[in-house]
Amino acid sequence: MKAWILDRPAAITQRPLVLTELPRPNLAEDELLLRVHACGICRTDLHVVEGELTVRRSPLIPGHQIVGRVAAVGSRVEGFGIGDRVGVAWLNRTCGVCEFCKTGRENLCESAAFTGWTVDGGYAEYAVAPAAFTYHLPESFDDIQAAPLLCAGIIGYRCLRLTGFSLGEWKGARLGLYGFGAAGHVCIQLARARGADVYVCTRDRERHQALARELGATWVGDAMEEPAVKLDASIIFAPAGELVPVALKAIRKGGTVVLGGIHMSPIPSFDYSLIYGERVVRSVANNTREDGREFLQEAARIPVRSHTQTFPFDQANEALIALKNDSIRGAGVLIVV
């Protein structure tokens, strides 16, 4: 099979991913072999390729928003057949026995595997994944539409949950979004469908601010700009620590600022008064399978429409360069077949 591999992290402008011919991966008894059709591009891929996340496997095939069809089924797998259309996300496998796994917090598992970081991912013609961590995909999303839902979508969903609002509290709530890439543009659709007013702060005028307006943002401004009203909660998707005090300044007492990324530049120190008043800052780490299933159902019901920019399979480095330059409108997707 053809696969993109990362031997050693480097700046994306040096094009560190190399297209290689590899044998198809071997299938374990609890796994599925997938013919990959599309793989979403995520900022985490960029963090892996550029070495902001530590190297956990080398060489590595990146990519953790995999849409494909089942090409072979492991001997102990139930509930999947050849030809089923499925998705694989970032959480690849958990131990099932640590204190986090046993208390419904498998996203925090002590020895989890992650697709496209600790195990090979979907920038390839074939991939394997544990059946228990593979999702059946709603028919209403085609392959390209479905890809960005598998990380950008699921993580955005978990961020909304960690704002602490119950479903009944969303109507009329003021939600801030900092950064408006793949996750932001899905998240706003969920928040709007739940009845929230969404305030979007992002530095890219041409694509991100325009898309935010199109998707019904109540207010759109620059990344560091403060809306005229106090917000009830905010989510920071941009990997920029300097936004934390900015977001804290814009929320009301008791409000939560959720940090949605896996990596962030250092957070500058700030006056205690910014967090006083029982304001909360919390991060989001990975997702549970329940998040994934619940999100896919809600997304199909709304229905969420992902705005995508596709890249041919041989343009993996270029796709990540575009992501780095904020020049993707919505979500980037690598078309494998």
Ligand SMILES: [Zn+2]
């Ligand atoms: Zn565990």
Ligand SMILES: [Zn+2]
């Ligand atoms: Zn991701």
